[in-house]
Amino acid sequence: MSELEYVPVPFFEDNYAWLITDGRAAIVVDPGDAGPVIRYCEENHLTLAGILVTHHHPDHVGGVDGLLAWSGNSSLPVHGPAKVRIPGVSVRVGHGFCVTFKEPAFQVTVIEVPGHTHDHIAFFEAGKGAGVPHLFCGDTLFASGCGRLLEGTAEQMLASLDKLAQLPLSTRVHCAHEYTLANIQFSLRCDPSNTDVSDWYDQARALRAEGAPTLPTTLRHELAVNPFLRVHSPEIRAALINQFNVLVPNRLAAFILLRGWKDFFSVEEAIPVERRWPPTLLKYC
Ligand SMILES: [Zn+2]
Known part of the structure; x- marks a missing residue:
């Protein structure tokens, strides 16, 4: 089995779509814009094997239709939250659901993490054997921050973050925005004696x-x-x-x-x- 590579593809002002690839085929998480993902795939001769979306916001799903059209594969699986109907999403997945791809060989489990939105889910790859676990958490957990409460409650978001905090400390955390510097500036105010910050x-x-x-950050680092x-x-x-x-x-x-x-x-x-x-x-x- 080939090693997988996890590539952040930047778009808009500060978004990342995460591309998981074995060098031949790729899965993309939260493609809010199709163009940069298509360019990366074309430059690296990658075919698209599937799409994962964490929640319904346009900067996470806006590129789905364009990627479906570009792939030329009308049965390309698009996995998204069970709780809402999102145009282009063909497989609606809830908590505990397992999503498996053969090429690239990649398997994730769905974790429901409401708070930023009602429908928000995260995808967790446990990592086989001694492999490193990976988390794709959209707008729930950011490096040094968390998503705004646009639909859910504080109770929901805290419970969602508590769920993510239970994952292995070595988990690489793939967030959907480059908000880190602004987030750390806030950390310096609210946690001023923390030298790790x-x-x-x-x-x-x-x-x-x-x-x-x-990015990615790690859970061990975020807990600190x-x-x-x-x-x-x-x-x-x-x-x-x-x-x-x-x-x-x-x-x-x-x-x-x-x-x-x-x-x-x-x-x-x-x-x-x-x-x-x-x-x-x-x-x-
Ligand atoms: Zn969002």
Whole structure:
């Protein structure tokens, strides 16, 4: 069996479609734009064996029709969430469903991870034998961040992140956006005494300065630096209490405060203090 390669194909401002290939055939995850994926396949003489999509947002599915047309294969499997009907998705998969490809030899298990959207799923490749596990998690877990709550609740997102945090520490995490530097800038504010975060900022800046992706990350690394996986940490709770002057009685309260802080982080300096989020948190705690 050939070694698989995991290639980030950039498109739009900061999206990645992930291409999994054995050098002859490829599977693509979250192709929001067909053109860059087609170009990569043509330049590397790859045929397309299938498409995986994590959720219904256009920047994750917008290229499906174009890739189906380009492949010339009307039965090309397109696996997507069971909970919604997405144009072009031919196989709707729910939690625990196994997706298997022969060429390239590749098998993933579906994990339902609602929060960013109701339908969001992730694909987990366990890795055979001593092989490294791989996770394709769309807009749920980012390097040093997590997706915004556009449809689901904070409870759902926290439960989804908890599920992903149970995967093997060596899991390579393939996120769908290059948000890392902005996310680390927030980590520096909410987890200021974490030296792993400041080291990571230096490494990520060096990678971006070379035009290289900061991804994939690993679960071990995220557990050390990602504030959304560290809502139990006394340092982060202290930062939240200092920022909002409220009680933080549990992990969920910490997560809600942290997510809200991040949503407004880039613009918060422009908002008068009395109008900053959140007005009250008691109902969530
Ligand atoms: Zn999305």
